[in-house]
Amino acid sequence: MRNDAALRMNGARALWTAARGTAMQARPLLAVALALYLGLFFRLGDFPLFDVDEGAFSEATREMLERGDFVTTWLNGELRFDKPILTYWLQALSVSWFGLDEFALRLPSALASAGWVVAVLVFTRRLAGEAAGYAAAFIAATTLGVTVIGRGAIADALLNLFLALAMFDIYRYLVEARVRYRRRAWVWMALGVLTKGPVALLVPAAASLAAYTLQGQLARWWKALRDPAGWLILLVVAGPWYLLEYLEQGQAFIDGFFLRHNVERFVAPLQGHGGGLLYYVPVAVLLLLPYTGLFLRALRELPRLRATPLDTFLWCWFLFVFLFFSIAGTKLPHYLLYGITPLFILMALHRHLLTSRWLAFGPPLLLMGLVVALPHAARIFGPRARNPYYREMLSQADVVGAEWQIAAAALMLCVLGLALMPRSPLWPRLAGCALLCAFAFGGLALPAIAALQQGPVKEAALLARAARLPVRTWQFNVPSFSFYRQAVTPRADVLRKGEVVLTRSDELARLGEIAVLYRKGGVVLARIES
Incomplete structure (x- = not known):
């Protein structure tokens, strides 16, 4: 019996050793x-397309499928x-x-x-x-x-x-x-x-x-x-x-x-x-x-x-x-x-x-610092921007909430903890910091930046699509608008009474009398009244 127990114990140890190895x-x-x-x-599809490049590729692909033309690419009805x-x-x-x-x-x-x-x-x-x-x-x-x-x-x-x-x-x-x-x-x-x-x-x-x-x-x-x-x-x-x-x-x-x-x-x-x-x-x-x-x-x-x-x-x-x-x-x-x-x-x-702690951990701390500072920088510099478009874009208050800021601060503290950890090899700690930075940038910073810059464009496009508005763009190159609207949006070279245009808030002075249909983050959807 003792021999059987010893054999079972040795077998268990061998399995544990093999599994651990x-x-x-x-x-x-x-x-x-x-x-x-x-x-x-991580969060690959959780934020709007960036203009100009992402919007252009995506709208050209949508138009390719719509046209059934798989040789020539078009963007907003024009050759690309x-x-x-x-x-x-x-x-x-x-x-x-x-x-x-x-x-x-x-x-x-x-x-x-x-x-x-x-x-x-x-x-x-x-x-x-x-x-x-x-x-x-x-x-x-x-x-x-x-x-x-x-x-x-x-x-x-x-x-x-x-x-x-x-x-x-x-x-x-x-x-x-x-x-x-x-x-x-x-x-x-x-x-x-x-x-x-x-x-x-x-x-x-x-x-x-x-x-x-x-x-x-x-x-x-x-x-x-x-x-x-x-x-x-x-x-x-x-x-x-x-x-x-x-x-x-x-x-x-x-x-x-x-x-x-x-x-x-x-x-x-x-x-x-x-x-x-x-x-x-x-x-x-x-x-x-x-x-x-x-x-x-x-x-x-x-x-x-x-x-x-x-x-x-x-x-x-x-x-x-x-x-x-x-x-x-x-x-x-x-x-x-x-x-x-x-x-x-x-x-x-x-x-x-790499033997210098600060050379190793200064860059990840810088990157995390930029992520943490993002909403604070927008809050400070947004109202001071002279250009109305950038002022309105950066002054949006509903983009970053308390949970976002708590998560960013927690990740920053984790990176700082790895940097200050004593008597530990630098490379594994730097790798750990890199994972935290990837989580912070891909999961927090990119969605927040996209919400600031592209969120209003997407909202305006969905509104125009729901209302079936014929829209042209005025001094505003945002092909993602066409993608979200799922319709070609030509450029307006001449403004005409009664038509709807998508533009930026810093272009409003050139439009004359308008009826604003949507305005947020510097993005304006308006009907020309005169």
Whole structure:
């Protein structure tokens, strides 16, 4: 009997030990899964679409489904040549499955970003071990730039997925010279061209040229570039849509897409999006929150960029994107994301070199401080704004309640507690802070900002839809209004008595006598009386 009891006890201990070991092994994977949920999917469809980009993509997708035209995109009844077709197709597919709402329109971006994170995990784990792989994936999932772009109903998350997959295979070809890596990279670039155009070829080609040259493999790079099979892949995957669009729209497509939205975007600021040569320095600081301190520590390793082929490749990738878009005429923060993937890996590889507590925890405390300060800043600066539109937008009192402020303060205290925790490794605490920051930004800040800026636009659209009002826009570019109204809303070039217009409160003085149908947060729906 005693022997039986001892055997049962030993068996129970063995099972407990095995279960505990399995749980320990699963912890990094569970951490990445939690990071993905908080960074990309938490409250994904709980706030209105942002204008201009989200509204434009979403309304163009709605019009695509309404027209039944899956080649040419239209926005408010006018041709839209801003981006190629793949994102619209994926949004249309998602809407067909889940319904025409914010969640369905943002889901392709969230899934693409999740694939982007998984690609980082697989690539880094193979080259630098499991711990570095999971760390790189965790950083990618909880970095502010990815959290923002991964929740946007736009093309950039999908493009970054294809850029990462292409660059990873280009690196594999650098070190192993297998044809399958070269051909697969062409597939990813072709899909990128179908997502956002020539930039999907430019970034991989130019960044890899620098890396291959520094590694003495220029001949191998040139061989890959001249690969007939690669160009055939590009033509087969991306060519049909470009050909069909040209056959339908002719020179207008060439002028609108290639010349205006690619060539002009580089040589001059488009739509007022300009900036100096140092534009992307503060952008990098913000996009990499809450890991900015870790990035600054990793940046000290830049002089050793030729230490290994991987170091060379990653630094050339980031530096090309940073320098190229610094000299480009049009500057937008998300352009730097095309070169942010290598930073996730570099920060993961150098995470244990971070020894300064304030360098580690200053950025997450800054990010949490911004979240906590959001309603107070609106309350202080809103009434002081000279422009009526911004004054009314920031002065809305019903956007952030007591529960929101309590939650933000509690998260701030948790981050502060992790920062002040004595005699504990920095990296696990920084990772914990990143999860809290992802929860705060995605669950609190983004919905609050959307409610301030876009909530009134959505309310006005739903009112106009319910009343079946024919509306035109006056000096107000908010395509999400058309999406929520589920009808094309043309621009008003001339005001006519009796028509209803959507405008901003700072444009009211130019309208003459009006009857206000809706006014909130600087958004005005009015009927022209004279």
